[in-house]
Amino acid sequence: MKIGVYVCECGTNISGTVDVADVAEYAKSLPNVAVSKYYKYMCSDPGQLLIKDDIKELGLTHVVVASCSPRMHEPTFRTVVEEAGMNAYCFEMANIREHCSWAHMHEKFKATEKAKDLVKMSVAKAALLEPLEKKQVPVTPAALVIGGGIAGIQTALEIAESGFKTYLVESTPSIGGRMAQLDKTFPTMDCSACILTPKMVDVARHPNIELLTYSEVTGIDGYIGNFTVTVKKKARYVDIEKCVGCGLCAEACRLKDRVDDEFNENLGKRSAIYVPFPQAVPLKYTIDPEKCIFLKTGKCGDSPPCVGACAADAINHQQEDEIIELDVGTIVVATGFDLYDPSQKPEYGYGKIKNVITGMEFERLVSASGPTEGHIEINGKEPEKVVFIQCVGSRDKEGNEYCSRVCCMYTAKHAHLVRDKIPGAEVIVYNTDVRAYGKGFEEFYVRVMDEGVKYLRRELDDQIEVVENGDKAIVKAEGHPDIEADLVVLATAIEQKKDIADISKVLKISRGADNFFLEIHPKLRPMDTATSGIFLGGCCQGPKDIPDTVAQASGAAAKATIPLAQGKIDLDPQTSFVIENNCAGCGLCVEACPYSAIELMDGKAEVNEALCRGCGLCSATCRSGAIQLKGLTDHQLISMIKSSLSEVF
Amino acid sequence: MEDEGGAKESWEPKIIGFFCNWCSYAGADLAGTSRIQYPTTIRIIKVMCSGRVNPQFVLKAFQEGADGVLVSGCHPGDCHYIEGNYHARRKLTLMEDLLEFTGVDPSRFQMSWVSASEGQKFAEVVTEFTERIKKLGPQTKLSGGEG
Numbered sequence: 159m160k161i162g163v164y165v166c167e168c169g170t171n172i173s174g175t176v177d178v179a180d181v182a183e184y185a186k187s188l189p190n191v192a193v194s195k196y197y198k199y200m201c202s203d204p205g206q207l208l209i210k211d212d213i214k215e216l217g218l219t220h221v222v223v224a225s226c227s228p229r230m231h232e233p234t235f236r237t238v239v240e241e242a243g244m245n246a247y248c249f250e251m252a253n254i255r256e257h258c259s260w261a262h263m264h265e266k267f268k269a270t271e272k273a274k275d276l277v278k279m280s281v282a283k284a285a286l287l288e289p290l291e292k293k294q295v296p297v298t299p300a301a302l303v304i305g306g307g308i309a310g311i312q313t314a315l316e317i318a319e320s321g322f323k324t325y326l327v328e329s330t331p332s333i334g335g336r337m338a339q340l341d342k343t344f345p346t347m348d349c350s351a352c353i354l355t356p357k358m359v360d361v362a363r364h365p366n367i368e369l370l371t372y373s374e375v376t377g378i379d380g381y382i383g384n385f386t387v388t389v390k391k392k393a394r395y396v397d398i399e400k401c402v403g404c405g406l407c408a409e410a411c412r413l414k415d416r417v418d419d420e421f422n423e424n425l426g427k428r429s430a431i432y433v434p435f436p437q438a439v440p441l442k443y444t445i446d447p448e449k450c451i452f453l454k455t456g457k458c459g460d461s462p463p464c465v466g467a468c469a470a471d472a473i474n475h476q477q478e479d480e481i482i483e484l485d486v487g488t489i490v491v492a493t494g495f496d497l498y499d500p501s502q503k504p505e506y507g508y509g510k511i512k513n514v515i516t517g518m519e520f521e522r523l524v525s526a527s528g529p530t531e532g533h534i535e536i537n538g539k540e541p542e543k544v545v546f547i548q549c550v551g552s553r554d555k556e557g558n559e560y561c562s563r564v565c566c567m568y569t570a571k572h573a574h575l576v577r578d579k580i581p582g583a584e585v586i587v588y589n590t591d592v593r594a595y596g597k598g599f600e601e602f603y604v605r606v607m608d609e610g611v612k613y614l615r616r617e618l619d620d621q622i623e624v625v626e627n628g629d630k631a632i633v634k635a636e637g638h639p640d641i642e643a644d645l646v647v648l649a650t651a652i653e654q655k656k657d658i659a660d661i662s663k664v665l666k667i668s669r670g671a672d673n674f675f676l677e678i679h680p681k682l683r684p685m686d687t688a689t690s691g692i693f694l695g696g697c698c699q700g701p702k703d704i705p706d707t708v709a710q711a712s713g714a715a716a717k718a719t720i721p722l723a724q725g726k727i728d729l730d731p732q733t734s735f736v737i738e739n740n741c742a743g744c745g746l747c748v749e750a751c752p753y754s755a756i757e758l759m760d761g762k763a764e765v766n767e768a769l770c771r772g773c774g775l776c777s778a779t780c781r782s783g784a785i786q787l788k789g790l791t792d793h794q795l796i797s798m799i800k801s802s803l804s805e806v807f
Numbered sequence: 808m809e810d811e812g813g814a815k816e817s818w819e820p821k822i823i824g825f826f827c828n829w830c831s832y833a834g835a836d837l838a839g840t841s842r843i844q845y846p847t848t849i850r851i852i853k854v855m856c857s858g859r860v861n862p863q864f865v866l867k868a869f870q871e872g873a874d875g876v877l878v879s880g881c882h883p884g885d886c887h888y889i890e891g892n893y894h895a896r897r898k899l900t901l902m903e904d905l906l907e908f909t910g911v912d913p914s915r916f917q918m919s920w921v922s923a924s925e926g927q928k929f930a931e932v933v934t935e936f937t938e939r940i941k942k943l944g945p946q947t948k949l950s951g952g953e954g
């Protein structure tokens with residue numbers, strides 16, 4: 159056995175704290191170590207070459223690299239050793255950057271001692287590592303996209319264009335998402351619907367896309383290349399094969415114009431049977447089970463008028479939820495966002511004062527397809543003085559600490575629209591910094607100011623309060639004179655979806671401190687989650703404007719397409735195996751395995767390697783040590799424990 | 808504060824950590840990436856899931872002279888392997904009784920839930936645990952050492 163140890167300086171990231179020469183020298187004294195070196199950047203080309211040459215020239219059987227986290231570069235180095243003819247699984251890593259140099263920057267001596275220990279432990283484990291054989295399995299050539307907003311639409315279209323079957327699952331009755339609610343988009347002022355709806359139609363028409371609206375993903379099983387997804391198609395109480403979208407049912411509904419219309423942020427009304435908006439895709443009606451009189455009471459007059467009105471005989475109040483299973487190779491999560499509810503901060507008067515609305519409500523007011531057909535009016539009158547307040551629910555030490563990234567620009571857009579539609583109106587924006595960082599943003603912001611919009615700056619912590627005064631609202635901002643306004647618009651924050659706990663439970667992907675889904679690397683792998691085969695698109699990963707959302711969605715599509723295009727996937731060979739002679743056939747491992755990968759055959763446990771995910775639960779459960787995890791056996795773990803606590807080992 | 812000189816004199820506890828790959832190990836990585844500083848006392852062994860930790864490993868660590876053992880996994884409900892951390896919790900809470908029997912102060916053993924985003928929490932857990940072990944002094948009961 160010949161072990162090579164390679165200590166990385168990582169520029170000065172490691173060597174600034176840890177004495178790498180000392181660590182490399184120390185490693186030479188460890189059993190089985192044939193060579194030990196340090197170098198500026200082990201992961202760079204020359205660094206990799208150093209390792210490869212040694213493997214070939216010295217005939218190394220095992221390699222230990224002491225550098226960054228294995229979560230960062232383990233795959234890189236496994237490939238390196240493999241290219242030099244060594245088995246990839248005879249490689250071990252010691253994390254002396256994240257777990258050492260960066261964490262103990264003021265304790266150089268102790269950090270160096272710790273680094274030596276970490277190297278010692280890795281060498282001890284490496285000495286017991288055995289070559290493992292990789293196995294390949296075919297990939298199901300299909301993808302699942304969860305969420306039908308612009309991110310999900312973009313992703314689905316691109317995967318489908320690459321020639322793969324794509325399932326697009328959307329929980330509401332139509333795709334389109336938040337973008338469908340917007341009137342214009344900043345800074346170009348394109349009409350949102352005009353650029354979005356053609357894409358929605360493309361989705362519906364694409365031969366490779368299967369659209370599942372009003373449906374929810376309720377379970378995900380399996381692993382990259384071979385996921386099985388359970389989807390609940392919620393009962394629409396309308397047969398979508400028959401429904402032609404004529405709308406006669408909604409006209410006839412007894413609750414016509416009496417149900418709050420969520421697409422219009424509850425500013426308008428709809429029927430209990432509805433399409434969310436006229437350009438909905440699919441243009442199929444849905445009965446709202448929370449509202450429909452017949453569904454709630456079993457009776458609606460002599461017979462439900464919608465049934466009578468439907469010439470296509472599409473309405474079926476007896477319809478039930480349907481559960482289906484999909485087999486896919488990869489998954490893109492594009493579940494989008496919700497908006498901050500400003501009634502959580504009573505000082506803004508939202509929900510109590512009629513003159514106070516949110517930015518999204520303003521979108522619906524100013525939209526030609528909205529409840530006022532685009533007339534900005536409050537209490538039936540055109541406002542003469544409008545105040546916008548930015549950073550409501552963002553950049554808040556007690557709440558969402560992050561900047562929502564879009565509010566500065568959507569407020570500038572709204573201010574412009576007020577001036578455009580009501581030329582005489584006075585428009586004031588209370589800002590706490592204007593962030594105009596994107597392409598064309600600064601120019602747009604300057605243009606809006608030139609149009610006569612007044613920007614007043616306040617500090618984040620300054621008091622602000624909105625109080626009612628007859629049919630007006632007074633905005634009291636610390637350090638500024640009070641302003642009596644007809645309309646106050648709050649720029650509310652982008653937040654993670656409110657029902658995210660349910661989605662997370664199904665997906666099993668982590669969320670960050672900001673509650674958004676966590677990418678595996680913030681810079682280099684912004685679309686990857688910790689679960690291989692599951693990727694992130696759009697705002698579910700963090701606030702974004704439309705161009706950034708689309709860019710990330712395209713990236714996620716490309717990522718999700720790679721395994722599909724490759725057609726096969728390497729299975730991690732670090733699975734469980736049974737030492738038959740020790741197995742008493744007690745079956746405890748069978749019970750412990752979360753993936754039903756173990757069976758008792760003729761009184762002995764047997765592992766199905768394709769199903770085993772390598773968690774090692776079985777191994778921890780077995781009383782006779784008869785079931786072990788390749789690459790992390792009891793023996794290997796114990797030798798790490800021993801070596802870390804003894805001077806030598 | 809540099810410690811070059813006095814480092815060897817004052818007693819430093821030796822803590823072995825078993826951390827799951829998906830949450831706690833990543834949380835420890837994040838602490839590093841965020842340059843959060845904590846004591847150098849811990850040596851982390853990466854396991855795929857906290858459910859991989861056999862009580863035997865904990866005992867072994869004490870026998871070999873560890874002063875404290877920390878097992879850390881994903882928060883309940885968040886385990887990458889569905890319920891590995893529940894298995895760990897069930898098995899390892901029994902550990903405390905066992906340590907009690909053997910005369911090792913059970914507070915030398917701790918389980919914690921640290922997510923991938925909780926770098927700060929990880930550093931706090933290690934700092935507090937180190938403080939606690941420092942108060943208890945060296946563990947000699949199972950290691951048979953002199954202390």
Ligand code: FES
Nearest residue numbers: 827856880881887
């Ligand atoms: S994977 Fe973290 S506890 Fe199971």
